[in-house]
Amino acid sequence: MQSRRKLRFRLIISFALFGFGLSALFAVASLYVRAKVENQLINASLQSDVDQAVENTHNDPGQPSRSQLIDAWMWSDRTIYKAPLAWQNLAPGVYDMHDVDKDGRTRHYKLAVARKYGLVGFISYDISREDLGKRQLVTSLIASVILFSLLSLAIGLWLSRKVLKPVSELARRLRDFRKAGRxxxxxxxxxxxxxxxxxxxxxxxxxxxxxxxxxxxxxxxxxxxxxxxxxxxxxxxxxxxxxxxxxxxxxxxxxxxxxxxxxxxxxxxxxxxxxxxxxRRGPTRGETTDVAKVASDVIDSQRPQIRDKPIEVELAHSDAVTVNAPASVLSVALTNLIGNAIKYTLEGRVTVQVEKGRIDIIDTGPGIKPEDAERLFQRGVRGEGAGGSGAGLGLAIVRRLCELYGWDVSIRPRTDANGAVASIVFERG
Missing domain, CATH: 1.10.287 (Helix Hairpins)
Incomplete structure (x- = not known):
């Protein structure tokens, strides 16, 4: 199976990711701007208000402290003990505070502190409503991100179908031509x-x-x-x-x-x-080719190469092995393999062994290097010590014939002695 995704799928995913990313970026930017502006406005307002309360008390000590905000307290350095314990040691500034009211509910508020002229002023601003508004905004933005993502996905589906329709039609016509053979x-x-x-x-x-x-x-x-x-x-x-x-x-x-x-x-x-x-063509009239008989004919045709060499060529077979291929195809493949074994063996024995589903050509020649085994089947590559004429096409032709008929051909060095083993496996396990 191919792991590459279809172009249409990539377009859909691109649109969906683009819509989601744009919506998410907008949501994050909105939250950041809101929090930044809100925090600056509240801090500035609280600080300005508490400073103004301190100035009013200093100028007119008899007038009660008041603030435009909801809650305000004013103590001197001697009466600061009346303030809540968590406030008493706070330095001037604005703080985020959390406590529990008399009803047992958690309260979130900002506390502005000012210390001046021996006076300590506090102003608290309940921001629970701001937290509620923030949660509502976050909920709305999340819903917007999901909505825009789904919209982008739908647009991606529609556009991909529309844009890729000609490409799909072209592929369909090509498949139809291949099936019809025209x-x-x-x-x-x-x-x-x-x-x-x-x-x-x-x-x-x-x-x-x-x-x-x-x-x-x-x-x-x-x-x-x-x-x-x-x-x-x-x-x-x-x-x-x-x-x-x-x-x-x-x-x-x-x-x-x-x-x-x-x-x-x-x-x-x-x-x-x-x-x-x-x-790929099989033998006529549904006949099969006897592997041992073709191997015997090939060995007979190679006898002239053995005349001046101390070599014995032996055909060993116990079971009748047949293949659904023309005798000419098998003969060409075996002629190259058996001919090479006889050519490179100066003395000793070449054994052609026919077994169930395969044939092995075993020689006692100089052998081959394991790293050269696969390379010998390439066009123009000849084995080491190859003398005489030749273009190095024999094994390449054998490989192509075997691939055409679904056979496996290989050459490997012997493990028990000097020499090489060439094999054709007719039935893949």
Missing amino acids: AETLAPHFADDEVGELAQALDEYAARLTSMVERDREFNSDVSHELRTPLAVISSTTELLQGSPDLTDKLRERLKRIERASRQATELIEALLLLSRAE
Whole structure:
């Protein structure tokens, strides 16, 4: 499963987060400005009022203290003991105070204190109503944030559906073309905008790709026909020559080599043609291919390489293993693997072991490095000590054939002795 989110989902989330963030920022800014202004106004008012009360008492001691605010008290330094205990040692300034009234309710108020001319003045301002207003404001702002977030989400849903509708339609038409196996122009179905430009670019790309595929298909057909015809002539001619009674053993052996080379070339052409078309084809009439028989034929075709080497090639199989693939495909794969094992083994043994669901080619050559095992299947890469001609394409072709038929091919060093083990697993566990 893909972990990438759809573009529509990203648009919806972006709108929702934008709306939530903007609303939350507005709410926080509103709370901050309200608290800042409220605190400055209350503090300034209380301080101004208590200073004025002290001045009035100083100028006219006989007049009772009064304040424009609700509660005010005035004591001298000698009578300060009459003030509440929590107030007596307060320095001049404005304080946030909390206490419990006679009814047992918690009271929140601001207390302004002034000490001047031997007098101590107190003014209290009940801000419980301010706290209530603040709570109501917070509740309203939270509701606004939720409302605007939901509104942003709804707008995001609507806009994403509207904006991405042409893109979804383009994807749908592409899927329909793939299912129907046909290619139609896309640009006429879309407006002259970015999506229409994308559709036109896809039309141009599809036209170039179709032209390339047609040329490749024609080339493959022509090459296949032109190569198969002379190979068929070679094969039939060698077959007729082998029927001649006056052939020497040496000449007969050479004709057999020509016949084997012709058959291998025909099988290779068929396998390469399947690869170029990325076409997986099974044997005709629902038949299956015997792995051991194909391996035996490949070993016989490699006998000339063994002639001048002290090498034994052994085919070991206990169970009948068959695959649903043409014999030519399996033959090309095994020819490369068995041929490489014989080529790199100077002396010893090459064992071709056919087991249930797999075939292993085990040699006693110099072996390979573990880090080079996967690299050998890349195009143009040849093993260390590879002599003679070659472009390093054999194992790359084997890998592609195995991928086409769902097989696993690998090469690894032996753990019990010198050498390497090449394996093809036909049935994945």
